Amino acid sequence: MRYEKPQTVAEAARLLSAEKGVARILAGGTDMLVQMKSGMVEPDLLVDIKALPGTRTIVKEAGGFRIGAGVSGAQLSEDADLKAAWPGVVEAANLIGSTQVQGRCTMVGNLCNASPAADSVPALVAAGAKVRVAGRGAGRDVAVEEIPAGPGKTKLKKGEFITSVFLPARGARCADAYLRFIPRTEMDIAVASAAVNLSLDEKGVIKDARVALGAVAPTVVLCEPAAKAIIGTRLDDAALEKLAAACSAAAKPIDDKRGSVEYRKDVVGVLAKRAARIAYTRAGGQK
């Protein structure tokens, strides 16, 4: 295996496209090194992207936040402005692994590892986040929900990689929240999860919403019927029931030892209701 730590995006793209064997990206390494150790992947080339400009920083851009692909969960938790604007995204990213894992794990890595149960991904999708994809040609911005193709697979082409994720600007009366269910209290993988991002008008009526579900399908689910169920409401009980029903209907989970299909479908609706209540309260809505 060759290890390279390029200083520019162009050089990283050149290395990745020129490699004839298996090439992989190294950022936080918390999934990559485990896969290498287990023999799941045997890279011929490992490209460490942490020396590329902007990969280790959170920068304000157009009122939003550009977060480098090498920014750790711990770094996210220490950025007060980011936490205030996108509490749901930060809480989702901070649920990944232990303190030690938080010291290294990244949201872009979480996305590219493409686990259906990735915690930060539903929160990013609900937030309307976009990733910047680099490659041989010009970079392009892609919605987060367009990246996962299935368990362990992304739609990125050979030689392409993500350099940053962008969270848009926040107006007044906006908030997000993320909840997952795990059988333990810490250090576990979501059985089902839900992220809700919403904005309110002056009267506390929901103007806009995005609802995303995790661990209930091969990829993250952006659930538009669930958003429609709460837009135009003050999150009354009837709206919450419609929201839950829409989430349960959109869920296409697997049956395994961690949860049955029926259980996951039910729980994802409950989580969406609770996440919606948290987001609503955070946005300043009164019930």
Next chain:
Amino acid sequence: MSVTVSTTVNGDSVDFVCAPDETLLDALRGRLGLTGAKEGCGTGDCGACSVTLNGRLVCSCLVLAVEAEGQEIATVEGMAAGETLHPLQRAFIDHAALQCGICTPGILVAAKALLEKTPDPSDEEVRYWLAGNLCRCTGYDKIVRAVQAAAAEMRRA
């Protein structure tokens, strides 16, 4: 293929040669003779290999040795000042917060990182912070008590 790495460990400049896919844990133990960090699971679940990388708590089994180039590593070997144990090390002995000792170096390094950030943690904060450090013999009560005793002593100092 091998790579030469120049890094700083516990304040000392060190150079070593390693394979590009070698973990920092293997380099610390095998190349530098620093056997305080232990390999428990090798997959970032148990925390026995905890070290800090530029002050940030990490599992050294999930860091490549080549990534240490130009960075600062701190391990349990750097905690005591000569013969004088760190307050956490003394508290672990005083409170019998260890039995077999395999998890102890990782817990000491992790607890030190906690107290630098949060000098007066609640028991819950200690437990959450140390959730990635598994102990299979003592149980966690004595560990939490030892961390709190050390924290109290360090606040008085």
